[in-house]
Amino acid sequence: MKKRRLGNSDLLVSEIGLGCMSLGTVENQASEIIQAALDEGINYFDTADLYDFGMNEEIVGKNLKSVRDKVYIATKVGNRWNENKDSWSWDPSGAHIKTAVKDSLKRLGTDYIDLYQLHGGTISDNIEETVEAFExxxxxxxxRYYGISSIRPNVIKEFTEKSELDSVMMQFNLLDRRPEEWLSLLANKQISMIARGPLAKGLLSEKMLEKANEDGYLDYSYHELKDLLPQIKDKLSDRKLNETALQYVLSHQSVATVVPGASSVQQLRDNCQAANSPSLSTTELDILKRLTKVNKYESHRN
Known part of the structure; x- marks a missing residue:
């Protein structure tokens, strides 16, 4: 598995990481997926204190304990479950961050977190206080390092100006090209993108239209997807669709790692095989850019 540097850090992360949210709470099944990830050369594991009320962190930490010095664990902070655990509230305060990190460390069974990420963010937050807590x-x-998970332009802009963050996690795929607006800014500041959702909820996999519904996806209607997805498959007929999708995201050098989820060992292995395939050619990239929309995030710009 090839590796890329995360921001200005000394973390060399695998091009495919494991988004741990979809591991579930059946521990032996989750353990099999994590072990398969290790076998494939994955060294970046991304969880959050929000997932499964913290149980996700416990499972990840337990299964990585024996290889802790060989892997990078990333988790997230900012969302607080209520007492009934039926909803959560947003809290980016320094006090909460400093308490939550210790809870995450305990669940993960580790002395340090490689990448701690703010799990959201709004322009009305006290960003200086949040940054101070991370520092x-x-x-x-x-x-060791920190970043944010946000697609909001105004939040990204503020953090890139007011902090020394190393990463911004965003949803990024062929059907959601909104992050491309920020690639030059991130590159100039040596901040890496961590790409989540690269397969667009399965639309960019061999299952394709099985995963589509009448609501479409972002600014693609169902009928547009019905027309577009077979075209992508046909134009790049030598590649599986998930291979095309993952290689498109990896074609952007500001992307350090792509973190698809995996709910089975086979799904994980398919993604790793796709990531290890040859890079897209200039011709293939041009075809994909012509076929798909250059989306733009219209809200939260000021």
Whole structure:
């Protein structure tokens, strides 16, 4: 598995990481997927304190304990479950971050977190306070690096100007090209993108239209998808659709790692095989860019 540097850090992360949210809570099944990921050369595992009320962190930490010095664990903070655990609230305060990190460390069974990410964000947040908390945690050795998970233009802009973050996690795929607007800014500041949702909820897999519904996907109607997806498959007929999808995201050098979820070992292995396939040619990239829309995130710009 090829590796790329994450931002300005010394983390060399595998081009395919494991998005752990879809592991589920059946521990032996989750363990099989994590072990398969390790066998494939994946060294980046992305979880969050929100997933399964923290149980996801526990499973990830337990299964990576024996290889802790060979892998990178990323988790997220900012969402707080209520007492009934039927909803959560947003809290990016320094006080919450400094308490939550210790809870995550305990669940993960580790002394440090390689990448700690703010799990959202709004322009009305006290960003300076959030950044200060992350910087304090770095100095104290609880975290090595930090980033944000956000697609909001105004939030991204503020953090790139007011912090020393190393990554921005965004949904990015052939049907959601909104992050392309930020590639030059991130590259100039040596900030990496972590790409989630690269297969667009399965639309960019061999199952294709089986995963489509009448609501479509973002600004693609169902009828547009019905026309577009077979075209992509036909134009790049030598490739599986998930291969085309993952290689498109990896064609952008600002992307450090792509983190598709996996709910089975076979799904994980298919994604790794696709990532290890030859890069897209200039001709293939041109075809894909002509076929798909250059979406733009219209909200949260000011």
């Amino acid at each position: 304090d945690l770095k100095k104290e050795g609880y975290i």
